[in-house]
Amino acid sequence: MFKGGNIVTGLAIGVGAAVLAPFVKPLLRPASKALIKAGLEAYDQARLTAAELGERTGDVVAEARAEMMEELQQSKSENGGEKKNAKDAKA
Numbered sequence: 001m002f003k004g005g006n007i008v009t010g011l012a013i014g015v016g017a018a019v020l021a022p023f024v025k026p027l028l029r030p031a032s033k034a035l036i037k038a039g040l041e042a043y044d045q046a047r048l049t050a051a052e053l054g055e056r057t058g059d060v061v062a063e064a065r066a067e068m069m070e071e072l073q074q075s076k077s078e079n080g081g082e083k084k085n086a087k088d089a090k091a
Helices: 007-090
Strands: none
8 A cells, every 4th residue: 555664664663763852853963063063163163174274275376476577577677687688799
């Protein structure tokens, strides 16, 4: 009549859960609170770690940009000096 199970088994599980609920509920509440607290602490730690990683990455990117700008300025000054010397040699 019912696919996948027996109605008596379903009723037994439902009645058993209803009978055991008052005894199990006080035991599950502290465990569930502890699990939620652990999850919140893990989330907060992950946020801090991600923030530190972002800050370090930003610092490295800023240093790399500064080095690139310094190299660009050096190459411009070297190329500018060579162009002046080439003009002086032609004159």
